[in-house]
Amino acid sequence: MLIRQKLMLSAALSIGALVAMFGLQLYSGKTQVELALAAQTVVELERDMLELRKDEKDFLTRSDMAYVQGHAQHAAELKNKLSTISQVFEEYDMPLAPLNRFESLLGQYLTLFSEVVTLQQQIGLTPKSGLYGQLREAVHNVETLLKEHNKPELAVQMLQLRRNEKDFMLRRDASYLEKFQQTLRSFDSTLDGSDLSPDVADEIRRLMTDYQVNFEALFNKEKEFGLGKEDGKMGALRTVIDQAEQATEEIAGIIQTLQSRTRSIVQLMEASQRQGGESAEQAASAGTMLAQINQDVTNIMDMSTQIAAAIEEQSSVAAEVNKNVVVIRDIAEESSHAAMANAKASDDVRERAEYLQSAVSQFRVS
Structure with missing residues (x-):
């Protein structure tokens, strides 16, 4: 390739x-x-x-x-x-x-x-809904009866129960359940010793049972909800x-x-x-360079052909010159021979002339 x-x-x-x-x-x-x-x-x-x-x-x-x-x-x-x-x-x-x-x-x-x-x-969701509302209603009913029958000692203990309830809601501390139950036992004891009629006392006990059940239900729900951040x-x-x-x-x-x-x-x-x-780019550049090289080689080959033709022509001229030189040499040699012959002939003529002059001098009149 x-x-x-x-x-x-x-x-x-x-x-x-x-x-x-x-x-x-x-x-x-x-x-x-x-x-x-x-x-x-x-x-x-x-x-x-x-x-x-x-x-x-x-x-x-x-x-x-x-x-x-x-x-x-x-x-x-x-x-x-x-x-x-x-x-x-x-x-x-x-x-x-x-x-x-x-x-x-x-x-x-x-x-x-x-x-x-x-x-x-x-x-x-509000103080009047859910277990909050049930606790509120139960407490309100008990407080109404206590107020009707003028029982301040029970009302004070009822307020203490409400305080335990509110403390639990605010602080979410399980210890307030025990405090609530202690206060409730004290309330029941005071109720048992009161002079309320059996019917009124039983109604208060029923309402307090509902209140206790609702509070314990609230406690359990709050515990399930989570009393602490990780609970x-x-x-x-x-x-x-x-x-x-x-x-x-x-x-x-x-x-x-x-x-x-x-x-x-x-x-x-x-x-x-x-x-x-x-x-x-390099390949393209190399291709361009190769094309230039090919052109240069072609030019060189053309020049070589021209030089060869010139050399051939010069050889022909040299051969003709050599031929002419040989001819001139031959002519020169012939001329040299002719000159030598002429010189020899001149010598003969001179010798004969001298001989004739010597011969003629013998016949000179003195």
Whole structure:
């Protein structure tokens, strides 16, 4: 294979590689965009989780069911975003375990929050609803009877029971249940020793039994709800939230890792593309140089032909000159022989002339 053909093949391969890398670059660019959107969606997941916590806190603080509706709306939005991220994870074959764990934890959280809402409704969203309302009604009925029959000593103990009740509600301390029961026993003892009629005393006992049952029911519901931050449904809710936040961070870490790898691949392809472009340019330049070399060789061959023709012509001229030189030499030799013959003839003539002169001198008259 000629060098020119090799260079042309190299250029073609370089161009093909550039086209392939351009396609890969487009795909990598699409991947980067989708991963960036997924990363943004994860950030929105974290924001939606904060919105859920805000709705939760607002509900617990204000006992307003409107926040439960807002909580459900934010949960629906979060699920949609979770579905979007799941599609990206499946498309790029990323580990689904953190995503599945987050989805499971989200389900647990929503279930726990629903149970918390139900408990709060049973306890009472307002002072007149739920167990709060039942306690209020029972106390009001007892206080009315005590007031009607003018029993201040029982009214004082009733106030102490209300104080134990309110202290428990404010401080959420289980010790107030025991204090409540002690005060109730003291109330019963005072009631037994009072001069109230049996019918009135029995009615008060019935109302106090309802009051006690309702307070113990309230205590049990509050305990199930969670007396401390780490107790009951609220403790479980907090644990699930912490685990969900960890899962969210893990999801974000996976996406960031893939983004980093994709950026590295893109940078490598860009470097390869630049090198391929340089190689193609070098091959094209080498082809141009080779064409110039071919032209120069052709020119040299033409000049060599001309020189050979000139040399051949000079050889012919030299041969003619040599031939003429031989002719001239022969003529010169003939001329030399003729000159020598003439010289010899001159000598003969001179000798004869001298002889004649000598002969003539003999006949001179003296």
